[in-house]
Amino acid sequence: MIQNNKIKLIQGGITAVDGFKATGLSAGIKKNESPDIALITSDVPCTVAGLFTKNRFVAAPLLLCKQHLKKEAGQAIIINSGNANAFTGEQGKKDAKLMASETARYLNFPLNSIFVASTGVISEYLPIQKILSSIPSLIKTLSEKGSLAAATAIMTTDTVAKEVAFEGFVGKQKVRIGGITKGAGMIHPNMATMLAFLSTDISITKPLLQSSLKEAVDSSFNRITIDRDTSTNDMILLFSNRKKGQIINKRGSRYNQFTSLLKTTCLKLAKMLVQDAEGATKLIEIKVIGAKNDSAALKIAFSIANSLLVKTAFFGEDANWGRIIAAIGNSSVKVYPEEIDLFYGSIQLVKKGTYLGSALEKKISTYLKNRELNLVLSLQTGNGQASVWTSDLSIDYVKINALYRT
Amino acid sequence: MIQNNKIKLIQGGITAVDGFKATGLSAGIKKNESPDIALITSDVPCTVAGLFTKNRFVAAPLLLCKQHLKKEAGQAIIINSGNANAFTGEQGKKDAKLMASETARYLNFPLNSIFVASTGVISEYLPIQKILSSIPSLIKTLSEKGSLAAATAIMTTDTVAKEVAFEGFVGKQKVRIGGITKGAGMIHPNMATMLAFLSTDISITKPLLQSSLKEAVDSSFNRITIDRDTSTNDMILLFSNRKKGQIINKRGSRYNQFTSLLKTTCLKLAKMLVQDAEGATKLIEIKVIGAKNDSAALKIAFSIANSLLVKTAFFGEDANWGRIIAAIGNSSVKVYPEEIDLFYGSIQLVKKGTYLGSALEKKISTYLKNRELNLVLSLQTGNGQASVWTSDLSIDYVKINALYRT
Numbered sequence: 176m177i178q179n180n181k182i183k184l185i186q187g188g189i190t191a192v193d194g195f196k197a198t199g200l201s202a203g204i205k206k207n208e209s210p211d212i213a214l215i216t217s218d219v220p221c222t223v224a225g226l227f228t229k230n231r232f233v234a235a236p237l238l239l240c241k242q243h244l245k246k247e248a249g250q251a252i253i254i255n256s257g258n259a260n261a262f263t264g265e266q267g268k269k270d271a272k273l274m275a276s277e278t279a280r281y282l283n284f285p286l287n288s289i290f291v292a293s294t295g296v297i298s299e300y301l302p303i304q305k306i307l308s309s310i311p312s313l314i315k316t317l318s319e320k321g322s323l324a325a326a327t328a329i330m331t332t333d334t335v336a337k338e339v340a341f342e343g344f345v346g347k348q349k350v351r352i353g354g355i356t357k358g359a360g361m362i363h364p365n366m367a368t369m370l371a372f373l374s375t376d377i378s379i380t381k382p383l384l385q386s387s388l389k390e391a392v393d394s395s396f397n398r399i400t401i402d403r404d405t406s407t408n409d410m411i412l413l414f415s416n417r418k419k420g421q422i423i424n425k426r427g428s429r430y431n432q433f434t435s436l437l438k439t440t441c442l443k444l445a446k447m448l449v450q451d452a453e454g455a456t457k458l459i460e461i462k463v464i465g466a467k468n469d470s471a472a473l474k475i476a477f478s479i480a481n482s483l484l485v486k487t488a489f490f491g492e493d494a495n496w497g498r499i500i501a502a503i504g505n506s507s508v509k510v511y512p513e514e515i516d517l518f519y520g521s522i523q524l525v526k527k528g529t530y531l532g533s534a535l536e537k538k539i540s541t542y543l544k545n546r547e548l549n550l551v552l553s554l555q556t557g558n559g560q561a562s563v564w565t566s567d568l569s570i571d572y573v574k575i576n577a578l579y580r581t
Numbered sequence: 582m583i584q585n586n587k588i589k590l591i592q593g594g595i596t597a598v599d600g601f602k603a604t605g606l607s608a609g610i611k612k613n614e615s616p617d618i619a620l621i622t623s624d625v626p627c628t629v630a631g632l633f634t635k636n637r638f639v640a641a642p643l644l645l646c647k648q649h650l651k652k653e654a655g656q657a658i659i660i661n662s663g664n665a666n667a668f669t670g671e672q673g674k675k676d677a678k679l680m681a682s683e684t685a686r687y688l689n690f691p692l693n694s695i696f697v698a699s700t701g702v703i704s705e706y707l708p709i710q711k712i713l714s715s716i717p718s719l720i721k722t723l724s725e726k727g728s729l730a731a732a733t734a735i736m737t738t739d740t741v742a743k744e745v746a747f748e749g750f751v752g753k754q755k756v757r758i759g760g761i762t763k764g765a766g767m768i769h770p771n772m773a774t775m776l777a778f779l780s781t782d783i784s785i786t787k788p789l790l791q792s793s794l795k796e797a798v799d800s801s802f803n804r805i806t807i808d809r810d811t812s813t814n815d816m817i818l819l820f821s822n823r824k825k826g827q828i829i830n831k832r833g834s835r836y837n838q839f840t841s842l843l844k845t846t847c848l849k850l851a852k853m854l855v856q857d858a859e860g861a862t863k864l865i866e867i868k869v870i871g872a873k874n875d876s877a878a879l880k881i882a883f884s885i886a887n888s889l890l891v892k893t894a895f896f897g898e899d900a901n902w903g904r905i906i907a908a909i910g911n912s913s914v915k916v917y918p919e920e921i922d923l924f925y926g927s928i929q930l931v932k933k934g935t936y937l938g939s940a941l942e943k944k945i946s947t948y949l950k951n952r953e954l955n956l957v958l959s960l961q962t963g964n965g966q967a968s969v970w971t972s973d974l975s976i977d978y979v980k981i982n983a984l985y986r987t
Contacts (some may be wrong), residue, residue: 232910232918262906262918264934297903298936405911483889484982491983497703500668504638505811512638512668528670530704570979576890577897577974 181343182439188322188338191353192374194218194416197321199328202309204257204295204302210328211257212306214278214313215372220248220288221414222381224388228409234261235271236291237410243275243287247381249414250288252372253278253313254329256357259368260293260301261407270301277307281314294331294357294368294408326355329370332575333358337447343436346429348420350377352436356444358451368408371396371444377433378417380424387434388413395441398563399449400480413437449564454571457489458564459548466559471508473561475552478506486568492543494536496524503552516553519543587749588845594728594744597759598780600624600822603727605734608715610663610701610708616734617663618712620684620719621778626654626694627820628787630794634815640667641677642697643816649681649693653787655820656694658778659684659719660735661712662763665774667703667813676707683713687720700737700763700774700814732761735776738981739764743853749842752835754826756783758842762850764857774814777802777850783839784823786830793840794819801847804969805855806886819843855970860977863895864970865954872965877914879967881958884912892974898949900942902930909958922959925949 190197199213225244227237243249253274260267275289282289293301318324326336340353354373379387392411423429450458461480466472479485482502488495496517503510517525519539524531542548596603605619631650633643649655659680666673681695688695699707724730732742746759760779785793798817829835856864867886872878885891888908894901902923909916923931925945930937948954 230907230910231912231914231916232906262903262934262936264918297906405907407907407910487979487982490979493983497668500638500703501636501811501813504636504813506637510637512670528668530668568979568983570976570983573893573896573974573976573979576893577899577976 182436183342185340185342185351187320187340187353188326189215189353189355189372189374190319190322191340192351192376192416194376194418195353195374196317196319197325198313198316198318199321199324200309200312200316202255202305204255204305210324211255212309212313213254213325213328214251214317215325216251216282216317217414217416219416220250221416222379222384223249223290224381224385224413226388226392226411228405228407230405230407230409232262232407234259234293234408235263235267236260236293237408238268239271239275240290240292240410240412243290246287248288249290250284251278251282252290252292252412254292254370255301255306256329256331257295258293258299258301259295259297259408261297263298263300266300270303273303274306277310281310290412292370292408292410294329294370297407322353322355329355329357331358332453333451335451337444337451339440339443339447341436341440343432345377345420345432345436350419350433350436351375352440354440354444356448358448368406369396369448370409371411373411373413373440375413375415376417376419377415378420378422379415379433380422383423383426383430384413384415387430387437390434391437391441394438395445399445400477400563400565446564449566452566453575454569455566456569457546457548457567459489459550459567460562460564461550462560462562463552463554464560465554465556466508467557468559469561470559472559473563474508475503475506475510476561476563478502479550479552480563480565483568486565489543489548490567490569492540494519494524494539494543496530499550510554514555518551518553520549588842589748591746591748591757593726593746593759594732595621595759595761595778595780596725596728597746598757598782598822600782600824601759601780602723602725603731604719604722604724605727605730606715606718606722608661608711610661610711616730617661618715618719619660619731619734620657620723621731622657622688622723623780623820623822625822626656627822628785628790629655629696630787630791630819632794632798632817634811634813636811636813636815638668638813640665640699640814641669641673642666642699643814644674645677645681646696646698646816646818649696652693654694655696656690657684657688658696658698658818660698660776661707662735662737663701664699664705664707665701665703665814666699666707669704669706672706676709679709680707680712683716687716696818698776698814698816700735700776703813728759728761735761735763737764738859739857741857743850743857745846745849745853747842747846749838751783751826751838751842756825756839756842757781758846760846760850762854764854774812775802775854776815777817779817779819779846781819781821782823782825783821784826784828785821785839786828789829789832789836790819790821793836793843796840797843797847800844801851805851806883806969806971852970855972858972859981860975861972862975863952863954863973865895865956865973866968866970867956868966868968869958869960870966871960871962872914873963874965875967876965878965879969880914881909881912881916882967882969884908885956885958886969886971889974892971895949895954896973896975898946900925900930900945900949902936905956916960920961924957924959926955
């Protein structure tokens with residue numbers, strides 16, 4: 176009997192899906208010859224879904240991607256790090272297009288099938304010749320095991336390359352989703368960018384792929400918070416080569432199974448971002464249950480997760496629940512003190528609004544030494560719940576963002 | 582000829598206004614015998630205006646103050662530091678009332694005329710006996726020069742006591758406004774509280790005093806941002822003994838003159854709070870001009886002022902304008918890159934969205950070494966403008982909030 180719900184972590188990142196190749200190398204954009212350009216290709220045209228930054232100043236490569244997303248098929252993504260091609264006006268648009276058109280020419284793919292992403296310094300023009308010159312080498316080094324090379328080449332101040340892949344069932348069909356991501360903590364010298372690229376072999380219509388991605392991102396990348404700044408370059412692309420199963424053309428159990436697998440993949444990548452946030456020493460899940468509805472739970476969870484005081488207290492491994500109470504009170508949601516139950520992991524510190532005493536603080540201090548932490552706020556209002564993931568705010572965060580200069 | 586607009590900084594803080602006395606001493610609430618209780622009185626019943634925290638968990642003393650504010654007259658304020666009497670349920674309400682009623686009894690004033698404030702640890706019950714025992718000594722030490730003693734006694738982790746007074750004209754009448762304030766940066770061990778107490782001799786109706794205070798606070802205390810957390814205990818009280826001039830009973834030039842004087846006083850106190858914010862090394866004015874309207878300007882200014890990346894860059898004395906651009910893009914206001922002019926002090930770094938070059942960065946680096954900085958964003962959309970004041974985000978902010986434990 177097939178275990179439909181069994182989701183398995185597998186090796187291979189974005190190239191775990193058959194038909195996808197990737198590579199990464201140095202084009203000399205960064206000063207120290209570290210990898211700074213990546214290429215991801217599919218052997219067949221793919222259905223593409225994409226999500227883009229909500230920052231008003233959308234960088235040039237994103238404008239191009241949005242155009243290409245309107246077409247039916249995508250087949251390659253070229254990404255550079257070291258320069259964001261943001262706030263670069265008309266020249267930036269030309270450069271992004273040139274990056275795409277030259278990639279298209281060398282690969283012999285249609286221009287519309289090429290997607291472009293950039294991350295790094297803003298307001299400087301792309302060293303476009305360096306990028307264009309690297310395209311033949313990129314193509315030459317494309318590999319079915321190239322995920323890690325690509326994940327490495329898109330890093331900025333990330334400390335580790337981030338890739339993941341899962342295998343699961345959609346109906347009776349085994350499918351895969353793979354992905355790579357980089358840096359959500361805003362990064363020197365100007366801003367960070369959250370980039371994520373995903374591959375899958377599911378057969379699905381374009382509108383459903385887009386809505387599935389939206390759902391998955393809403394419960395993963397949109398549930399993490401590091402410093403609340405949104406970059407001009409944030410983007411997520413999902414390529415499906417539609418090699419597996421009968422096409423999903425309506426909502427239902429197969430759509431839900433795929434979305435669930437996609438959520439798992441996105442959440443894993445998103446947590447990697449939080450864990451690698453600048454200076455972060457903790458990955459903290461803030462879970463709110465028993466709220467009026469999910470939206471209320473989410474508001475409260477974000478209010479806690481975004482409080483600098485809560486974040487610094489976690490860095491200090493300090494069970495400073497007063498700050499959590501204050502953060503709850505700062506959310507726009509109506510909460511009464513007497514309905515607050517608060518747990519650090521499985522240790523209950525507050526019951527119906529009453530502090531259970533300093534005897535517990537030692538136990539909690541021990542718990543707070545863990546790198547992964549759970550804070551659970553249980554209300555008695557309804558069935559709404561939500562989790563968000565945040566990092567602590569450390570001395571190194573300030574050092575990295577204030578003092579680190581090239 | 583009388584110079585109506587001449588506003589003069591004077592000595593004396595809250596007791597600069599004739600008829601007000603103040604004092605501060607140690608009641609033993611704090612461990613180290615530092616001053617932790619203050620009393621402010623007026624020789625006659627006063628018209629009172631007040632503003633209170635928007636945090637949902639309003640502390641007990643604020644609930645009492647809100648009740649007493651509905652009555653006509655106020656005559657004394659008793660304030661303790663070291664314990665916030667917040668999240669203390671029914672016991673907290675009783676304690677706040679007892680603090681007021683005993684003060685009323687000793688002073689022989691009506692209970693309704695006594696206002697109460699607390700700041701410090703949350704969720705612990707007030708050491709009410711210590712507070713009550715201190716009342717006779719407080720009354721004995723009340724002094725027309727007691728402002729600084731009171732300002733000192735309400736401090737928590739503030740590094741300096743904060744008081745100010747101004748003298749100006751309302752019509753032909755010379756009037757005074759004095760005030761003391763404490764800690765806006767959220768403070769160990771649980772949360773900070775912004776408290777401000779103001780005195781004046783203006784003769785004005787209660788509704789107009791309230792609306793004048795609201796206007797003044799909206800352009801001062803509500804324009805500062807340190808870490809965006811709002812405490813359960815924030816409050817501002819303004820007492821007027823109505824000794825000077827004919828009563829202001831309608832809006833008009835006299836109301837405006839008084840409000841302007843009150844704004845000056847509140848802004849001075851608010852800036853003192855930012856300068857004394859935890860770990861702050863800079864006081865930064867973020868000024869937006871040429872926006873569609875004032876509200877749009879304010880949104881953009883706060884988006885810049887609240888960005889952790891902008892704040893850490895100021896700490897690092899780094900002219901990281903890309904982060905400012907990103908913060909502008911993160912506000913909900915429609916701004917086009919080509920309408921952005923950006924100045925650090927009087928040095929223009931961006932003109933119509935174009936970066937004026939790295940030649941300027943050395944000049945700006947020198948400018949950024951100042952303790953007081955101005956960032957001006959000039960748009961070309963309209964006549965809207967707004968200023969907000971913020972501190973930098975320093976390593977010491979994190980240290981104070983994460984690592985400092987009693």
